[in-house]
Amino acid sequence: xxxxxxxxxxxxxxxxxxxxxxxxxxxxxxxxxxxxxxxxxxxxxxxxxxxxxxxxxxxxxxxxxxxxxxxxxxxxxxxxxxxxxxxxxxxxxxxxxxxxxxxxxxxxxxxxxxxxxxxxxxxxxxxxxxxxxxxxxxxxxxxxxxxxxxxxxxxxxxxxxxxxxxxxxxxxxxxxxxxxxxxxxxxxxxxxxxxxxxxxxxxxxxxxxxxxxxxxxxxxxxxxxxxxxxxxxxxxxxxxxxxxxxxxxxxxxxxxxxxxxxxxxxxxxxxxxxxxxxxxxxxxxxxxxxxxxxxxxxxxxxxxxxxxxxxxxxxxxxxxxxxxxxxxxxxxxxxxxxxxxxxxxxxxxxxxxxxxxxxxxxxxxxxxxxxxxxx
Numbered sequence: 001x002x003x004x005x006x007x008x009x010x011x012x013x014x015x016x017x018x019x020x021x022x023x024x025x026x027x028x029x030x031x032x033x034x035x036x037x038x039x040x041x042x043x044x045x046x047x048x049x050x051x052x053x054x055x056x057x058x059x060x061x062x063x064x065x066x067x068x069x070x071x072x073x074x075x076x077x078x079x080x081x082x083x084x085x086x087x088x089x090x091x092x093x094x095x096x097x098x099x100x101x102x103x104x105x106x107x108x109x110x111x112x113x114x115x116x117x118x119x120x121x122x123x124x125x126x127x128x129x130x131x132x133x134x135x136x137x138x139x140x141x142x143x144x145x146x147x148x149x150x151x152x153x154x155x156x157x158x159x160x161x162x163x164x165x166x167x168x169x170x171x172x173x174x175x176x177x178x179x180x181x182x183x184x185x186x187x188x189x190x191x192x193x194x195x196x197x198x199x200x201x202x203x204x205x206x207x208x209x210x211x212x213x214x215x216x217x218x219x220x221x222x223x224x225x226x227x228x229x230x231x232x233x234x235x236x237x238x239x240x241x242x243x244x245x246x247x248x249x250x251x252x253x254x255x256x257x258x259x260x261x262x263x264x265x266x267x268x269x270x271x272x273x274x275x276x277x278x279x280x281x282x283x284x285x286x287x288x289x290x291x292x293x294x295x296x297x298x299x300x301x302x303x304x305x306x307x308x309x310x311x312x313x314x315x316x317x318x319x320x321x322x323x324x325x326x327x328x329x330x331x332x333x334x335x336x337x338x339x340x341x342x343x344x345x346x347x348x349x350x351x352x353x354x355x356x357x358x359x360x361x362x363x364x365x366x367x368x369x370x371x372x373x374x375x
Contacts (some may be wrong), residue, residue: 001037001071001096005057006064007084010092013044013055014081016212016236021077022048029120032074035094036118040067045124046077051205052124052239053212074116075102083111126230126237129223131194133167135187137233138216143174143185144206146338146365151203152178159245162200165222167193175250176203181331182250182354182368183338197224200247205240212236253368255354258347261318262292266344266359269297270336272311276301277329279309287372288332291324292317301329323348326374327355335367 017033025031025048034045040059045052059065073096084092089106096102096115104111135143144163152160157179164175170189175182213220214234223230231238273288276299280286291298297315302308325348335357336344347356357367 001035001073001094002068003037003042003095004066004068004091004093005042007087007090007092009057009064010042011084013042013057014084016055017044017046017053018077018081019208019212020046020048020051020053022050023078025049027122029074029116029122031077032116032121033077033080034072034074034118034121036072037067037070038072039070045121047122047124050202050241051208052126052237054124054126054237056235058235071096072118073100073102074118074121075113076116079113080104126239127223128221128230128232129225131224132232133172133189133193133197133222133224134191134219135172135189135222136216137213137218137220139187140220141210141213141216143172143187144210146185147174147176147183148203148207149334149338150176150178150181150183150367154178158243159200159247161204162202162243162247163206164247164250165197165199165201167195167197169193169196175247177248177250177253180328180370181335182253182366183335184250184254184366184368186364186366198247199224199229200243200245201229201240202243209238209240212238253354254366255347255349255356258349258356259319260292260321260323260348262297262315262346262348263317263343264297264313264315264346266336266339266341268313269344270333272297272299272313273329273333273336276309276311277333279303279306280329286329287326287374288329289324289326289374292322294322323351325351325355326372327369328372331369332357335369338367339365 030048036043042057045054083104087106093105100115102113102115147163160178166173170192172187172189174185209231218234221232228241276288277286280301289300297313300310339359341359341361344357344359355369
C-alpha cells in the first residue's frame with residue numbers, strides 16, 4: 001500500500017473513526033484503525049465492539065490523493081491521529097514496507113510505525129437493511145440534543161441509559177428518561193416505514209454519532225436489526241449495539257390535563273432559575289421553589305449555611321389559580337435548554353404531580369420534570 005493524500009481529507013476521516021477506539025479494550029488490534037486502499041478509495045474502520053465507525057475517502061482527483069499501490073494494514077489509532085494532526089504539510093505520504101512496517105512521511109518528517117496484519121482484525125460487515133428509515137441530519141441532531149440529556153447514567157437500570165426509538169408508520173417517537181424526568185420528541189417521517197420498531201440505543205453512542213454528522217440537509221439512513229442499528233450518512237457508517245430489555249411505557253407519565261398553564265419568555269425564565277439556584281446547597285438536587293401570585297412568578301431557594309434568594313418575574317396565566325411547587329433547578333434548566341423557541345408553556349397538574357413543559361411554537365417536543373417534596 002502506498003499513497004499520497006491531502007492532510008485535511010485524512011484528518012477529517014481519522015477524527016470521525018477515532019471515536020470508536022477504546023484504550024481499555026482487551027483486544028489489542030481494536031486500538032488500531034484499519035486502512036483499506038482499493039480502486040482509488042481509502043476506507044478507514046475502527047471498532048471497540050460497542051460501536052463501529054467506517055468512512056470512505058474517494059479519489060475524485062489527483063489533488064485529493066494519488067495511489068501507487070493498493071493494500072490494507074492496521075495502524076495504531078492514537079499515534080496515526082496525533083502524527084497527521086501535527087504534521088504541517090498539505091500532503092502526507094503513507095507507505096507499507098516489509099508487510100507490517102508503516103512509513104508516514106512528508107518532505108521534512110518521517111515516522112516509522114509497527115503495523116498489524118489485517119487478518120487479525122475482526123470481520124466487520126456493516127450490512128444494510130432493505131427496509132431503511134430516512135431522516136435529515138439536522139432533524140436527527142435535534143432529536144439527540146433534545147432527548148439524550150434525560151437518560152440515566154446508572155448501569156443498574158441499563159434500559160434507561162438509552163434513547164427509545166419507536167417507529168410506527170410515518171411517525172418516529174423518541175423518549176428518554178431517568179425516572180425523574182422525561183424528554184419526548186415526535187417527528188413525522190417523509191416515508192411510511194414498512195415495519196414497526198421499538199428499540200433502545202445507548203445514549204452515549206448516539207451522541208457520538210450526532211457529533212460527527214455532516215451537513216444538516218443530508219440524509220441519515222437508519223437500518224435496524226435484532227441486536228444492532230446501523231446509521232449511514234453519505235460515506236459515513238456508524239453501527240451501535242442495541243440495549244436488550246423493554247422500555248417503560250412513558251405515555252403513562254404524561255398527564256392528560258392541567259389545572260394551570262403559565263406562559264413565559266424562555267430565556268428570562270431560564271436566567272431567573274439559574275440565578276436562584278446559585279444559593280442551593282445540594283448541587284445534585286439544587287431545589288428551587290416556584291410560586292405564582294396573580295400574574296407574578298416568585299422563585300426562591302435557601303440554604304441554612306449560605307443564605308436565601310428570591311426573584312420575581314411577570315407571567316401570563318390561563319386562569320386565576322395559583323400553585324406552589326418545588327423542583328430540581330438542574331433538571332428544569334436542562335429541559336428548558338432543549339427548546340429553541342422564544343416562549344414556553346409550563347403545565348401544572350398539582351403540587352406533587354409532574355410539571356410539563358411545552359411550546360406552541362414547537363409541538364414536536366415535550367419535557368417533563370417531577371416535583372420534589374420539601375416537607
